[in-house]
Amino acid sequence: MFQTIIIADDSATARMFIKRCLEIAGYDSATLLEACDGREALDLAKANQADLLITDLNMPVMDGQSLLKRVKSSPKLVGLEVLISSSLSNPAKEAELKELGALAVLSKPITPAKLMDVLPQLAKPEETTWG
Structure with a gap:
């Protein structure tokens, strides 16, 4: 489970909404930075x-x-997973972002269901619990 999550968006409303979605998705104990x-x-x-980083x-x-690009080229940020959100639906851009190292690209608006679909894929293997 992610302990510290950075939410980057120029819209304060979007940041607030993503925070709420993370809480609903079970990340209510994580430290959320904006x-x-x-x-x-x-x-x-x-x-x-x-x-x-969302x-x-x-x-x-x-x-x-x-x-x-900066995150993926920085030795200090090697373990930082990146999730991109976009209001544009562009399969070519999505493929380019994944090639650059984004683990997922979500279309806006982000919902708790979209986050719950993608966040288990981003969890580190040692954090995965098998039931």
């Missing part, structure tokens, strides 16, 4: 031992794709 752009998210990622694709200062 960033209003990619630069702030990168700074938070470098300053905290985050497990997951980022919007289109943001000012640094967009989600640039943020993804």
